[in-house]
Amino acid sequence: MKQILPVACVDLFCGAGGLTHGLLRKGIEVKAGVDVDPACRFAYEANNKGAKFLERDVESLTIEEISRLFPKNKYSLLAGCAPCQPFSTYAKGKDTSGDAKWSLLRSFAKMVRKVQPDLVTMENVPQLPKHAIFNEFLKAFDGYDTWQGIVECEAYGIPQKRRRLVFLASRLGPISLIPPTHKNRHPTVADTIRYLPDINAGTAHWNDPLHVAAGMSDLNLERIRQSQPGGSWEDWDEELVADCHRRDSGKSFSSVYGRMRWDEPAPTMTTLCYGFGNGRFGHPEQDRAISLREAALFQTFPRSYRFVPKGETVKFKTVGRLIGNAVPVRLGEVIAMSIKKHLEQTETQGRVN
Template identity: 85%
Template sequence: MKQSLPVACVDLFCGAGGLTHGLRKKGIDVKAGVDLDPACRFAYEANNRGAKFLERDVESLTAEEISGLFPKGKYSLLAGCAPCQPFSTYAKGKDTSSDAKWRLLRSFAKMVRRVQPDLVTMENVPQLPKHAIFDEFLRAFDGYETWMGVVECEAYGVPQRRRRLVFLASRLGPISLISPTHKDRHPTVADTISYLPNIAAGDSHWNDPLHAAAGMSELNLERIRQSRPGGSWEDWDKELVAECHRRDTGKTFSSVYGRMRWDEPAPTMTTLCYGFGNGRFGHPEQDRAISLREAALFQTFPKSYKFVPQGECVNFRVVGRLIGNAVPVRLGEVIALSIKEHLKQVETRGCLN
């Protein structure tokens, strides 16, 4: 861990610990992570020693419980990524502010009102500010200086095309995200995974159980053999193209069944990124989809990050969910560096004790 900052954090909706790990790498003292999913516990605790995992519904937490996790003498940071239901289910222009699917975002806002932490950060989907619920969310920040922006994550060193809303708030003064750290050269697929040993579809590496690729049918093996990096199913022999893609309504889905390119960032990692047919998740050269380890590296988890106990079988669906839902570790580092810069400015103004 880098030089410690005078900041203690509680990470709500912590998942497998991507945000926590990034914050800790840059010196923020994360005291606890909260998530209702029991599958998150091992990864969170095994890789973030000293941070408690609370298997709780955030809605059931009291302000006293959260406040009790913040030690005296440190600034309090409430962090999290409140999961929202897929935005595609909402009609354009529809007011969804009363929808129960926003309950976790409301829980986050309610916790801010009751705990009144010195600092707040949230990562979420870029579409969120377009919905009425976001105005309601912002009302919890009376007395705070706030900043928000849709971040192109590759400009900050995340090797994937990932757009996310980042929100920062402070009771200490103006706050903002630092300038892009990789504006001139984005990290690529080659930078991230080219050194890993070859494996075949359906196999795993003997020394890294997470470097495992999902099995593929003979049909999909033939499809990937005819796929070129950056191409699509439009490159295949006609008989290999799925019926749904032959129809006019399917012709816009050209990003599925694709290989990545070595010289570009990866596509956005999802919970099903280990499946060749779920996006442009084909390996650039090997006839398989990316492995779970490769997906984790694209999410900037270190190669040593553990998702399952030693000797336990790797469940693709569970681990894929943990990886795809995570905040990239590097984005957590960037948020921590932004808070560090913020505190430096506060100190310069003579506001720190």
């Protein structure tokens, strides 16, 4: 059997490198990651050997720049998670009216048309296919076989209740995501963070600066002490309930100010997952919100993954954004496994040139 050529990848909207790291761990060579956010550079380059970080707006990249990153003797993979502003923290302070809100997705599609890579993958919000822009996006894939699906991430070994759109495209033949790898038992909060040492609200572990929990007011400390795993603010004494939750309009928001359960996956990680009041982000036992390290582990970053240089102050807002916006590393692995299986199948069927 003729040996299949290796795959070289460029990761657009790469963030802190979650997708890149997963691809690398499963044997796909990532040549570069592109992102407009300078805060991503250290985490991306420090943890992803051989991949260089390009601080650029994707719209400004030329076909020549991208093409130079794809060696002639390897299959080309264009990857990324084009942030859709209506659903993203990228929307803050930006125009999300009319066509402007879809500009990044259009930039991704334009790059596909220019470069014509052998393979494409995109991870995005599950609401995207409901919008007309998605059909416009698909027009960039004339000549490709495509697959798309809403993925329940816990079924692939990601310890959080996270639903994401995964899109795959190939010029070589039919392609699809591999079947769920954890169909019978989903990883839980206990599997993921129970072994970590205890810390208090407002403190960090002496040997891991990222294992740091945000401080809490006296009021929130009393609230979390009255919170049960899987429960809500409805369990508290009446005087602790916020005014907004007393009103009819706030009574449906039962998942805020909640503790996680040890025996279930975590909720979806967000850019504000380090805050007790921002969702069910309370630790199952300790009187604090989850630490940044715990959030990173729920995103399946390895414990060794570094987000700030040694000795630099860990800023919750910055690191929380990097973690919350990331593609889970495990999802990157699953995508890589799917691409490699696709190439093996096309080789067997004699469809790879």
